[in-house]
Amino acid sequence: MVAFALLPFLLAAVSPLSSDAAPLSGLTSMAKFKGVPVFPPVNLGLMCEIPMFQNACARVAAKTSVGKQVYTPIGTAQGVADGSGANRFAVKYATHTRWAASTVATKWALPTGAKNASGLPLACPQPSVDPSTYTEDCLSMMLYVPTSLKANSGVPTLLWIHGGSFIAGSATAPGLDGSKLAVATNSIVAVMQYRLGALGFMAPDGTTNLAVKDSIAAMNFLAKVVPSFGGSSSKITLAGQSSGAGMIRALLAAPSASSLFQSAILQSDPIDYGFLNVSTQNALQSSFNTLTGCAASDKACQSSLSVDAILSAQVTLGDNAPSIDASTGSAEPIRPVRDGSLINTPLDLTAPFPPVSKPILLTNVKNEAGPTIFGAFTGILAPSVFGPVCAASLGDARTETIQASPFYPTSNIADTRVPLETLGTDWIWRCPTWSLARSWSGNGGRVFVGMFVTGATYPVNNAIAFCLQPGSVCHQDDIEIVFGTVPNPTPAQAQLTTEMQARYKAFLTTGSPNAAGLSSWTAATTTDVHAHQLGGTPSPSGEIPAGACDPSFWGSAVQYDYQVFGI
Template identity: 45%
Template sequence: MLAFYNIVFVLLAAQLLVIASPVPPAPSSSSPPSPVTPLSPILPINVGHIQEKLQNIACIIPLLRIFLCLNQGSNQVSVNTPLGAAKGVLTTPGVARFVVRYATAPRWNAPQPVQAWSIPNNDPTALPPGCSQDESFGFAASYSEDCLFAILYVPASLQTLLSGGIPTMVWIHGGSFIVGSATASGLDASKLAEATQSIVAVVQYRLGALGLIPPPSLGGSTNLAVKDVVQSLKFLQGVIPSFGGDPAKITIAGQSSGASMVRALLGVPTANSLFRSAIIESDPMDFGFLKPSSLTNLQNALFSSLSCSTTDTSCLNALPASAFVQAQNIIMNNGANIDPAAGQFEPIRPIVDGSFLATSQDGNSFPSTHKPLLITTVKNEAGLPIGGAYSQPQAVSTYTTNINNTLPDGRGSLILNSNFYASPATADGDAVRVALDTFYTDYFYRCPSLFFARTWSSLGGTVYTGLFVKGATYAGNQYVSYCLGKVCHQDDIYILFGTTPSPTPDQTALTKEIQARWGAFIHNANPNPIPNLYAQWAQATPSDTHTLQLGGSGEAAPGGCTPGFWGDTVKFDWEVYGQ
């Protein structure tokens, strides 16, 4: 970092001397030439005066004023924005963190823009409370309904200084739409911001019933969680220029339900101008989004368990947030029985209402604008639930029972009679759990993602697909022995953010590659860095997704995701239940 400061001061000194030095008049033909004294200064130089001038110049340049204008003896920084002074702290040399409230939202109301820069407890070092959720999962140190905050990680280097406005990646956390926060394990984006030379903003949004299942009497309050994220993008477009960012260079990204949120934003017309590209990691695309009739069924189930009438908003507003968090367990435990389209795994999801969320991004329901996309999954997406349900190797009968119970509508027999997912011949080794892992990974994640990529390409969109075949065990996954040595759901997070605890050399190398590729995509909508020190990543086509193995070599074989099987011979859930 000191080297960066020195280079900057040299450049500014040169600029200052050019500005301060008088241009000598052109000699007249009658004047004798002036004698030249080698190396004589044009003006006497007062070093202290120049240093003061340099400091003044530095403090009016967005990127530099963050890092060169620190409060004396402090790691706190301050930047002027249209909403007032943004106060933050240095997290690592060269990266500053700013926490900010991007909106306010009384219960069941759409988010409202803030009028001033606001931070938790007026403390630049404080992290935000997570949105109301089941606190036993431990995704934040505290929780509140007043939770619409973003955490900005801002880098500084000579490269970003000279490149003009730098891009921004907006990260949307996962958690099945019911848990999660911007402070969840591994989401410190300091290293990611520095490596990609981009601003990284990690945003929070309302969760569960408070974000996606409003009282039936408030019909216009659907998709509040999605509206929260849209408002965060509007907020960021207005303030990132103060940090050296270019509002025209925003990439939205997310993992798991955060990736589903990214996919939803592709279908929100009012969000179209707020970002230019998107990254979708481990999105359970098979589920699709819900239709209004499904929302009605979920509302009836949820609010019938509460002590208030659905039309008594005063009573509903008086209930603690914990009442809704507890009540939504009815939906989480019985989603498929309440409404088959909701399913049993992630029943609380955005609603395709035809206006705000206009398209579902499946079937024939796509937006007219097809932004550049980067879509990835991990090798063992289903390893966590499979290993959690079955701590030991299983008999062959466990495989067939699971398939038939999951797909009792005739799809199960198609699966078992296929060449891709036939029942293991024996239970030798761990064959049954491995087969279940492969099936559910393909069913929920990989095959619908590749189907989506081929469709997006056929519509004229640019899309790249990847498969993580190496990763880093995410917090909690280590307690599921089946996931040890595998790449289970969430095991890409530490790799991307550079937050792997005690990384191996292979993990360090993979992080370097992933950050280089994601950085290239954020900057240029192409995950091939310039110069490209890695294998060329080819675009997907309507017939071949060219899925690059991340942490491996070459492209991944499609297996059961071969065109013509999933989505045709065997229907996805979004096809069965429709929109």
């Protein structure tokens, strides 16, 4: 079997932003007034970087926030204003050595490559981008803080985890400026980076889920510093899109991470893939070690590898993954592993679902598979092609059931890409999301499900004609709506941005996306997920019909990949 969806990569977009921030000045010299020594005003920021003063500074941090300079328990944070009512702070949240677990930062430091507070972090190493845009020392984040916030205000923090199939992306990818979202939600918005690809998931000694542990380090860092900016360490909500949402699902399945966040928002999570199992990870790991030429125990060899050599081996591994173990697929062959230590449940239909309590919000876009299908097939496809394409991806048995169903008709269809796109959206994204919602609701958690029928074309989708058509909402087209970063938004886009930010503000504070003046969003149950329509002309019920996502079809009559492969 081959995978159906090849998710577009979020390429790092690192561009300097202007700032009027000045570097910290040193202590001025002592003067005298009428013969008596006079000490000038002390630069508290510099003092707070001296270990003997850090405890005192921590107490001051609870009361003090001066403009773009914030005194935290680990040193002075210097930010820049961007004119939107928020200050931006770039910081290293953790350090690490190659293929070792990350350690939470104990000192406030600018990201690698940043010369001053206006500098942006370099991305984590990834294929097909200019090497000057990335560094291994990449565990950095951006904090966006409303200028009106005072220390210890107790507002929520939203930690955004970017997508990119676990091999690409950055905190500075298009649309991820969190300033407007922070102001609209009266929260701190943090956008983090984590180790990607082989550097985050293929430690030669078999250590698993390093990138997931990076996310845990980021939450521990935020708990330490957000009170100084006006946040509450107990009010952290995770949010992310695509593989970023998949990372959050891994954190929901990690008991040791549970106390670090209160709720989660998962946008366009390709849940169909599931977590890798240990045997699959071991097979991939063995192949990767062979490709690098370094034995599992040969630390010297591993340290001597160039980043280019590691990325080259990673690309080859990704290409070969389906032939090594078919359960990997080709879209996200490198991904979190249910290792039994950090991640101990699949959170799917293959095993008893654990008790849960956190509120979660799950969303999809109308045409998740649009970039995949219309990007791969650039010309019209005849109806006769549906069966072979479907069988090549899902196998004969599942294809037979799909063709016999009423959900993906090909008769009287001029272009078979249309039902193929609907099929891909249901199979990889929408229906497994709805299955997760039913399980979450049935085991103690509150869950809200939605679908974007209005979006804003994400830059990587501009080359795909289908994604530019009126009414199309392709994978990633929800990102700029949520962040409020749509260039020249239409009235419909602006209205949906206002709505989503109001709903996110409510969710961050109450665990529900219902807010005054907005239509009611009903929580999902085990029998009806009540998928709320986001944007467009509301249907009579305001909800999206189940269609093929009825539990008797996907997940039962037609199994998801994670069921087929038992992962």
